[in-house]
Amino acid sequence: MKWETVIGLEIHAQLATSSKIFSAAATAYGAAPNTQACAVDLGLPGVLPVLNAEAVRMAIKFGLAINAHIAPYSVFARKNYFYPDLPKGYQISQFELPIVGLGQLTIEYEGADSEPASKLIGVTRAHLEEDAGKSLHEDFHGLSGIDLNRAGTPLLEIVSEPDMRSAAEAVAYMKKIHSLVRYLEICDGNMQEGSFRCDANVSVRPAGQQTLGTRTELKNLNSFRFIERAINIEVERQIDIIEGGGTVVQETRLYDAERNETRSMRSKEEAFDYRYFPDPDLLPVGISEDDIEAVRATLPELPDIKKARFIRDYGLNDKDAGILTASRELAEYFEQVAGVAADARLAANWVMGDLSAQLNKDGIDITASPVSASQLGAMIRRIVDKTISGKIAKQVFEAMWAGEGDADEVIAARGLKQITDSSALEAIIADIITSNPAQVEQYRAGKEKLFGFFVGQAMKATQGKANPAQLNELLKRKLQQ
Amino acid sequence: MHDRTISELSLGLQRGEFSSEELTTHYLQRIETYDQRLNSYITVTKEAALAMARAADRAIARGDAGPLTGVPVAQKDIFCTDGVRTSCGSKMLDNFIAPYDATTVAQFNAAGMVLLGKTNMDEFAMGSSTETSFYGAVHNPWRQGTVPGGSSGGSAAAVAARLAPAATGTDTGGSIRQPAALCGLTGLKPTYGRVSRYGMIAFASSLDQGGPMTRSAEDAALLLQVMAGFDERDSTSVDRPVPDYSAGLNGSLEGLRIGLPGEYFSDGLDAAVGAAIEQAISEYRKLGATIVDINLPHTHLAVPAYYVVAPAECSSNLSRFDGVRYGYRCTNPVDLTDMYKRSRGEGFGAEVKRRIMIGTYALSAGYYDAYYLRAQKIRRLISDDFRAAFADVDVIMGPTTPGVAFDLAARMDDPVAMYLSDIYTIAVNLAGLPAMSIAAGFVDGLPLGLQLIGDYFTEPRLLNIAHRYQQVTDWHRQWPENFD
Numbered sequence: 032m033k034w035e036t037v038i039g040l041e042i043h044a045q046l047a048t049s050s051k052i053f054s055a056a057a058t059a060y061g062a063a064p065n066t067q068a069c070a071v072d073l074g075l076p077g078v079l080p081v082l083n084a085e086a087v088r089m090a091i092k093f094g095l096a097i098n099a100h101i102a103p104y105s106v107f108a109r110k111n112y113f114y115p116d117l118p119k120g121y122q123i124s125q126f127e128l129p130i131v132g133l134g135q136l137t138i139e140y141e142g143a144d145s146e147p148a149s150k151l152i153g154v155t156r157a158h159l160e161e162d163a164g165k166s167l168h169e170d171f172h173g174l175s176g177i178d179l180n181r182a183g184t185p186l187l188e189i190v191s192e193p194d195m196r197s198a199a200e201a202v203a204y205m206k207k208i209h210s211l212v213r214y215l216e217i218c219d220g221n222m223q224e225g226s227f228r229c230d231a232n233v234s235v236r237p238a239g240q241q242t243l244g245t246r247t248e249l250k251n252l253n254s255f256r257f258i259e260r261a262i263n264i265e266v267e268r269q270i271d272i273i274e275g276g277g278t279v280v281q282e283t284r285l286y287d288a289e290r291n292e293t294r295s296m297r298s299k300e301e302a303f304d305y306r307y308f309p310d311p312d313l314l315p316v317g318i319s320e321d322d323i324e325a326v327r328a329t330l331p332e333l334p335d336i337k338k339a340r341f342i343r344d345y346g347l348n349d350k351d352a353g354i355l356t357a358s359r360e361l362a363e364y365f366e367q368v369a370g371v372a373a374d375a376r377l378a379a380n381w382v383m384g385d386l387s388a389q390l391n392k393d394g395i396d397i398t399a400s401p402v403s404a405s406q407l408g409a410m411i412r413r414i415v416d417k418t419i420s421g422k423i424a425k426q427v428f429e430a431m432w433a434g435e436g437d438a439d440e441v442i443a444a445r446g447l448k449q450i451t452d453s454s455a456l457e458a459i460i461a462d463i464i465t466s467n468p469a470q471v472e473q474y475r476a477g478k479e480k481l482f483g484f485f486v487g488q489a490m491k492a493t494q495g496k497a498n499p500a501q502l503n504e505l506l507k508r509k510l511q512q
Numbered sequence: 513m514h515d516r517t518i519s520e521l522s523l524g525l526q527r528g529e530f531s532s533e534e535l536t537t538h539y540l541q542r543i544e545t546y547d548q549r550l551n552s553y554i555t556v557t558k559e560a561a562l563a564m565a566r567a568a569d570r571a572i573a574r575g576d577a578g579p580l581t582g583v584p585v586a587q588k589d590i591f592c593t594d595g596v597r598t599s600c601g602s603k604m605l606d607n608f609i610a611p612y613d614a615t616t617v618a619q620f621n622a623a624g625m626v627l628l629g630k631t632n633m634d635e636f637a638m639g640s641s642t643e644t645s646f647y648g649a650v651h652n653p654w655r656q657g658t659v660p661g662g663s664s665g666g667s668a669a670a671v672a673a674r675l676a677p678a679a680t681g682t683d684t685g686g687s688i689r690q691p692a693a694l695c696g697l698t699g700l701k702p703t704y705g706r707v708s709r710y711g712m713i714a715f716a717s718s719l720d721q722g723g724p725m726t727r728s729a730e731d732a733a734l735l736l737q738v739m740a741g742f743d744e745r746d747s748t749s750v751d752r753p754v755p756d757y758s759a760g761l762n763g764s765l766e767g768l769r770i771g772l773p774g775e776y777f778s779d780g781l782d783a784a785v786g787a788a789i790e791q792a793i794s795e796y797r798k799l800g801a802t803i804v805d806i807n808l809p810h811t812h813l814a815v816p817a818y819y820v821v822a823p824a825e826c827s828s829n830l831s832r833f834d835g836v837r838y839g840y841r842c843t844n845p846v847d848l849t850d851m852y853k854r855s856r857g858e859g860f861g862a863e864v865k866r867r868i869m870i871g872t873y874a875l876s877a878g879y880y881d882a883y884y885l886r887a888q889k890i891r892r893l894i895s896d897d898f899r900a901a902f903a904d905v906d907v908i909m910g911p912t913t914p915g916v917a918f919d920l921a922a923r924m925d926d927p928v929a930m931y932l933s934d935i936y937t938i939a940v941n942l943a944g945l946p947a948m949s950i951a952a953g954f955v956d957g958l959p960l961g962l963q964l965i966g967d968y969f970t971e972p973r974l975l976n977i978a979h980r981y982q983q984v985t986d987w988h989r990q991w992p993e994n995f996d
Contacts, residue, residue: 070612074832076605077592077614077711079746109828111875113852120831177836306875308884311718311825313747 032274033238036266037246038201038231039193042208043186044218045162045226046089052161052185053080053123060224064178068164072183074118079312082107086185087316089217090130090159091326093187096211096333097154099134101323107159107313111306116164116177124188126307129158130316136211137335139353140203147350152204153192160186187217193232193243198262202255205229206357210334214359222253229253233262234279235269244269245279249293251286261286265293337362345375354383360397364404371408374415381411385428402431410438420499423447449498453505456489456497460509463488474510485510513538514674515991518583518731521677525572525582532572532582536565536626539584543628543675546995549656552669554589554647555597556629564626571624580734581624586676588667589630590637591722592711593617600713601633601645601663604833604840604859614711615743616680616722623738628676632666635861636830637687637715639663640933641923644863649920652695653992654958658917661691661933667725668695673995678726678735682712684719685818686912686937689949692725693912693961696951698978698988699725700732703969704944705750707736708743714829716822717748719941728988729950729978733757736971752969760972761979766800768977769905775811776910776936785960788953789911792962792981796909799980804905808897813890814939815931820874820887821942826864827871833859866927895943902967907977910936912949912961936963946971950978951987959987 051058054071071078094101108126134154142148164179189208195201209227212218220227234246249265252258269279283302284293309315332340334356341352341362356362361382369378386407390400410427413419419427419442430441442448450456463485464471474481485506489497513535516524524530540558547553561584568582592598592610594617599605613621620627634644642650642665652660653673660669664681668691671679681688683701692699700723707722714720724735737758742751770793777786793803835841835855842858845851860868874883901908913933923930940947945965952962962981966974982988 073837075592075611075838076598076600076608076713076832077610077709079710079748081745081747111828111831113831113834115834115836115848118832118837120834121828304877306828306872306877306880308824308828308875308880311716311748312714 034235034266034270035238035240036196036198036262037193037234037236037243038195038198038262040191040195040201040204041230041232042189042191042205043228044189044208044212044220046086046185046187046217047219048083048085048089048185050083051183052083052086052159054183056183058184060221060226062180064167064176065180068179068182072118072179074120080123080310082313082316083185086159087130087318088326089185089215090157090187091318091323092215092217092330093157093189093212094131094134095323095327095330096215097134097136099154099157100132101318102128102130102132103318104128105130105158105316105318107310107316108307109310112303114163114166115175116166116179116182118164118179118182122161122163123310123313124160125158128315129156130318131157136207138200138203138207140199150194150200152194152200155190155192157187157189160188162186187212193234198259198266201231201262202259205258206255210357210359214331214334216331225253229258231258231262233265233269235266235273245281247279247281247293248283249286250283250296257286257288260288260291261293264291268293331359345369345379347375347379351379351383355379358397364397364400367404368408368411371405372411372415374411377411377414378408381407381428385425389432401434402428406431406437413438413442417449417451417498418442419447419449420495423449423495447496450493450496451498451501453501456493456502456505457509459489459492459497460505463492464509471510482506482510514542514677516677517728518580518677518726518734521583522579522734525568526577532565532568532584532626533562535582536561536584536628539628539676542995546673547670547675549651550653550669550673550675551648551650552632552660552666552673552675553586553629554599554601554632554645554666557596557627558629560596561626561628564621568624568626578623580738582626584626584628584677585620585735586628586631586667586670586679587617587620588633588664588680588682590633590682590713591617591630591680592713593627593630596630598630598713599646600637601635601647602860602864603646606646606840608839610711612711615708615745616739617711619738619741625738631664631670631676631679634663634665634687635864636713636826637663637682637684637720638826638863638867640686640690640930641918641920642666642669642691643920643924644861646861651920652917652958653995654695654917658919658958659694661694661913661917663687663691664699664725665691668692668697668699671695671697671725671727672992674991675995678724678731680722680735680739681725682715682720682722683937683941684715684721684822685941686934688723688725689912689937689947689961689963690934692949693951693963694917694959696959696987696990697725697949698727698729698732698951698982699723699949699961700736700971700974701940701947702736702740702971703750703946704941705748706946706969706971707739708741708746708749710743710745714825716825717829718825719818719822721941728982729948729975730758730761730982732948732978733761733975736975740971755972757972757975760976763976763980764800765796765977765980768796768799768801768907769804770796770801771804771806771901771905771908773806773808773811773901773908773910775808780914780932780935781911782915782955784955785911785913785915788955788960789909789962792952792985793909795981795984799984806901806905806908808894808901808908808939810890810893810897811939814894814942815935817887817890817894818934818938818942819870819931820883821891823867823871824874824884824887825871827868827875830860830864830868835859863927891942894939898939898943898945898965898967906966906973908965910963910965912936912963916955916958916960940965944968946974948974948978950981951990952985953987954990959990
């Protein structure tokens with residue numbers, strides 16, 4: 032039987048506000064335990080939450096970026112359950128009336144036949160909520176430690192429609208959201224620190240069937256690689272069960288990256304009754320058209336629009352434009368390079384090629400690149416104006432990466448300037464013809480393959496600095512004489 | 513000294529008739545002498561009180577004093593007080609020293625008032641008799657062996673016995689007005705949102721409101737002046753200017769339209785109480801008021817709706833008392849579930865547990881629509897009743913309670929009978945309106961209260977209406993015997 036996979040994702044993006052969603056405590060990561068938790072975060076008796084307006088603005092920003100309906104009236108609700116790192120015994124979230132309603136975005140990914148594919152994915156809703164603290168079980172023998180620094184950190188929970196049909200689509204969707212929240216500067220996207228997390232709802236059904244199969248919810252998918260592996264392994268598990276005559280149980284399953292397996296956390300029967308009800312400590316959030324327009328005015332150019340502009344203005348192909356607009360930082364770097372270099376295609380090749388390779392190799396982020404965009408642009412300009420060849424440029428780039436200065440400094444210090452003086456080149460060529468009479472004779476007799484030999488000799492004599500096109504032309508002429 | 517009202521004490525302090533330290537010492541001595549009988553205080557903050565009194569005396573000497581500087585006051589033990597045990601009447605918080613001041617406490621401190629101590633109350637403000645307190649029941653100073661009302665029964669008993677010139681209370685379903693009535697005091701529940709709830713331990717967040725419990729409307733105006741105002745730490749507090757509550761106290765009542773709801777004078781009302789209320793109404797007639805019969809047709813739904821909404825909110829509000837970070841934790845828990853179960857099972861009293869159970873049930877999947885949502889709709893109907901009534905009248909009057917103080921233990925085994933003590937006060941909380949109870953007579957030597965209900969933010973008018981009555985009657989100047 033042919034099976035179809037159905038996937039919906041719930042993404043938790045930690046909003047990059049400087050203070051918490053309902054208190055004035057700082058949100059910075061990595062502070063000593065419980066040093067960033069005030070009376071409100073500790074859930075002391077008598078304390079009350081006050082909504083952080085910046086978190087609301089960030090949620091609106093996201094909503095606008097996915098063309099979603101922004102609710103003029105949304106409500107915070109209490110999600111009640113007991114857990115030691117949940118100080119109040121309830122999480123303030125949104126339930127029936129979320130701030131962001133139905134929206135959509137387009138994902139791009141590699142299709143089944145390795146061809147580029149794209150697809151529209153629905154976003155059911157996005158709502159604001161507070162994060163819980165952390166329970167630490169390792170360091171305390173027989174006891175658990177509680178760190179409430181994270182308690183009250185604002186989260187935007189982004190819930191997709193069950194529109195994805197493969198792990199690849201799910202990863203593409205997650206990457207798209209990841210890129211978007213970083214473009215919008217509402218989330219730092221740091222997956223190691225848990226700023227961007229994902230749960231996946233996965234089910235399978237016979238191809239062509241309309242009704243959905245029983246789903247399981249996979250937790251703890253904190254990298255793009257894990258989400259792909261976890262979904263694939265879960266799909267296999269479900270198909271095995273059904274093909275073996277069993278039925279899939281609706282449950283929450285935890286992905287174990289070390290063993291690459293999912294295992295049951297709790298079944299539907301054990302699921303909590305969260306007893307949601309509107310939080311009487313908070314007023315409903317009213318958002319006017321003016322509020323929305325004020326936020327819209329702060330929106331940056333979004334990835335899809337930027338990509339279209341790159342194709343149009345820089346003459347890039349779809350794939351390259353997609354790569355260069357995947358992150359706002361990379362796109363900004365590229366635009367600066369292209370502006371200085373005065374050759375967008377060449378700039379694109381350098382940014383995607385040598386630069387990206389070096390960054391990858393050294394594990395450096397684009398924002399911390401030792402070669403700045405203007406430096407790289409200036410170097411490419413020297414290729415364009417024929418001061419150096421593309422081949423020599425690789426040497427120059429390496430020297431720049433090693434901190435030897437700007438392109439012009441490296442070219443001067445290492446004497447890498449191209450020889451474009453034709454009389455100098457003619458003299459060198461004449462010398463080569465004189466020194467290699469046998470090869471000249473063979474070439475002239477029709478062994479044209481030997482042309483490369485003469486180019487090599489000339490490059491050797493000029494230490495690679497000969498302008499290749501000019502050299503070729505002169506060589507041809509002299510050899511034919 | 514202890515017979516004086518706050519404005520009289522204020523005058524005495526300003527004129528140097530006595531110092532705040534003398535006044536405070538006097539009250540502390542009275543507490544020591546009489547409170548064994550009443551049990552109205554949970555904690556007496558003697559040392560801190562004397563230090564505050566001396567600071568007040570210095571401020572007065574410097575000419576740096578406000579009208580209330582140096583006047584002692586008692587706080588209901590529901591208001592968090594920095595460095596002082598704040599128990600909320602519960603074993604759960606018996607060991608809880610609050611690390612911060614409630615806004616109300618901070619406001620009184622800023623006004624230079626002297627905190628005498630924290631008053632007894634029903635556990636987590638759940639009760640109408642102050643019998644559910646972990647610290648034992650409070651006696652009504654008017655008759656040993658009867659209840660002072662609740663939940664602010666400690667504050668009411670302390671003020672009635674003159675163990676404090678005034679005190680704070682909180683009112684979720686009548687917890688200021690009902691004990692004020694049963695102890696012969698003036699109690700004011702402000703409009704929801706008028707007084708900050710920050711630092712006031714929550715029972716039912718959408719209903720809770722703090723307010724003053726005093727001997728007179730004049731004193732209530734002075735205390736409300738300190739307590740009222742927008743607080744950026746309480747999202748439900750209202751950002752709206754605070755009027756001068758004393759300015760209009762003497763305004764004329766000529767032409768005042770008083771609405772008398774038929775529903776408040778029906779079967780359950782004690783006949784003698786009813787007669788006393790009619791007597792009070794006739795005083796108002798003499799002051800120039802006209803009487804209008806009105807209806808509040810959804811009154812009978814108030815108690816049932818309240819006993820869904822309040823427990824629902826409390827079931828969630830009290831989840832934080834889990835033994836993890838502060839408060840009571842059971843000994844030797846074997847695991848997390850055991851810790852939760854026993855800490856909460858041992859830390860909470862029966863009434864609190866009952867309401868948590870009711871509220872949890874009402875919010876459960878499958879029951880939410882039938883209970884919580886339905887109760888919220890009834891709330892709207894009740895508000896609409898009042899809205900319609902205030903189109904025709906300026907104030908609504910009636911009895912605060914169906915009867916006078918009942919005997920201790922009389923209703924402890926009958927929760928519904930206990931809940932019905934608040935039958936006339938609860939609708940006001942569901943609608944968020946301001947209301948007062950003022951002393952209006954006695955039945956068999958026990959005081960009773962007249963309730964005044966106003967439209968939103970009409971506290972100045974209510975205080976005016978109460979004050980004019982107190983100028984022509986002396987019910988509020990009667991003291992219980994044996995506390996001289």
